[in-house]
Amino acid sequence: MSEPARPTELTVPAGQPSERLGGTRVPVPPALLERWQAAGIAVSADPGERAWAGRDWWPLSIGWAARGALPAVPAVVVAPRSTAEVSAVLAACNEAGVPVTPVGGGSGVCGGSVPVFGGVSLDLRALAGLHDLDEVSLVADVGAGTFGGDLDVALSAVGPGYTVGHRPQSVAISTVGGWIACRGAGQYSTRYGKIEDLVVGLEVVLADGTVVRTDGRAPRAATGPGLSQLFVGSEGTLGVITSARLRVAPAPQAEVRRAFGFGSFAEGLHACRQILRRGATPAVLRLYDRTESMRHFDAETCVLIVLDEGDRAIVDASAAVCDQACAGATRLDDALVARWLEERNDTSALGPLWQAGIVVDTIEVAGRWSVLATLADQVVAALQDLEGTLAASVHQSHAYPDGACLYFTVAGRRPDRSPDPELQASWQEAYYRAAWETALRPVVEHGAAISHHHGIGLNRGRFLEASLGSSFAVLRALKAAVDPNGILNPGKLGLDSPFGPPPWP
Secondary structure (H helix, E strand, O other): OOOOOOOHHHOOOOOOOEEOOOOOOEOOOHHHHHHHHHOOOEEEOOHHHHHHHOOOOOHHHHHHHHOOEEOOOOOEEEEOOOHHHHHHHHHHHHHHOOOEEEEOOOOOOOOOOOOOOEOEEEEOOOOOOEEEEEOOOOEEEEEOOOEHHHHHHHHHOOOOOEEOOOOOOOOOOOEHHHHHHOOOOOOOHHHHOOHHHHEEEEEEEOOOOOEEEEEOOOOOOOOOOOOHHHHOOOOOOOOEEEEEEEEOEEOOOEEEEEEEEEOOHHHHHHHHHHHHHOOOOOOEEEEEOHHHHHHHHOOOOEEEEEEEEEOHHHHHHHHHHHHHHOOOOEEOOOHHHHHHHHHOOOOOOHHHHHHOOEEEEEEEEEEEHHHHHHHHHHHHHHHHHOOOEEEEEEEEEEEOOOEEEEEEEEEEEOOOOOOOHHHHHHHHHHHHHHHHHHHHHHHHHOOOEOOOOOOOOOOOHHHHHHHHHHHHHHHHHHHHHHOOOOOEOOOOOOOOOOOOOOOOO
8 A cells, every 4th residue: 555745735844843832741661662662563763753743734733834843743653563563552551651642644634643742653554455345245344544545446446346435635645544533524425425424343442452343243233332433533532443344335337517606605505405305415515605616616606516426327316406406596517517626635725825924724514504504604704804814715515414514714814914933923823713713603602513524633622512512521431431541642622631731722
């Protein structure tokens, strides 16, 4: 399996990296290092390896990297090659009280794999490969360190070809374990399902080194709570995922594309709701407000792009439902879908924007259809009113019969553009924090979800208890039960840590 190039936007000058976040830094006892090295487990204290493991694609990391800093760095990077080695590392760290931060491709955007308390970064990329494919039952066993592009290649090479259908923007630089740990959703999720729909069973190593295997014996079982879902979205705080059994689908044989223009975002939302209400599930159903429609498509309307793939009879029926629901809209050139396909994974502008002093991020949430239009208007208006905002916009994606994901984009710059780099950095961080608080306040007030698929990590941790309400106490209890010493990815999900409070915000 191949390893993708590390993103140049996050390159840090050679040598000992400086750290941006404060807090406790836990070392790894030499006796543990000697034990692992004697057992043949790969351990590295190389500054470059530690720098790679010290950040993800959290936008703040990009701004800090431009000034030669990282959020945090681990004491060492440990790269196990088997579940047994993962078990040995966790058992030793649990006994010694050393924090462990699992990392796959490092493609998260919320600081979820930042080792804020030092200790061990557990590099899981060697746990890769398509281990088994049951073509009759359409399930595959896959190593957690497998990159999305490698999985696509391996599945498509088998017989008539298969697909998981999970295609996030980060597909080339994200891993199966990361998808599951962050409860991700691919761009084709309305057809294939989100990652929680694709997971049949998991192999997980607990904090004390115990290896457990959850579910996966049958398509469904009434054998108590589905324990796989306990770890889906847990972001490495409850256990380390080492392997997954996933549902797959035959490679699609047909495709349809559509593009429509609506007079308002609310009208487009209504059409999307009608499509899902009738049972159609086109793989891609993305609606853009006027600002984003102009930015992406040079169109002075609210653009809806539709793409579906699969069996010819199914996709034709899906297209017919979409055509009927959008009968009152303007039919646009289907080439707009091709433009989206060409540009959908391009993040090359992110680094240069932060280097130019422009704060930019996306904030994805989810809510019921009954609140989406109002929520979209409120959040965009609130962001536009925030001092320093250059632009705020929204699009809708990942639709369900009962609601959808709203994806807000915000950009801001300090009005006086101070030449002092520290003042500039301080303003960027303050604006970034204010933008998130401004956006998520109405989300919580409307009872919507503060994240649809990017997860919580460091960035959203301060909002999670208010979002979950009394059920947050259950999450705390689960953490205490399976990780009583608190070594697994401490500081994330807004959970208490024995190493101190999270250093952000």
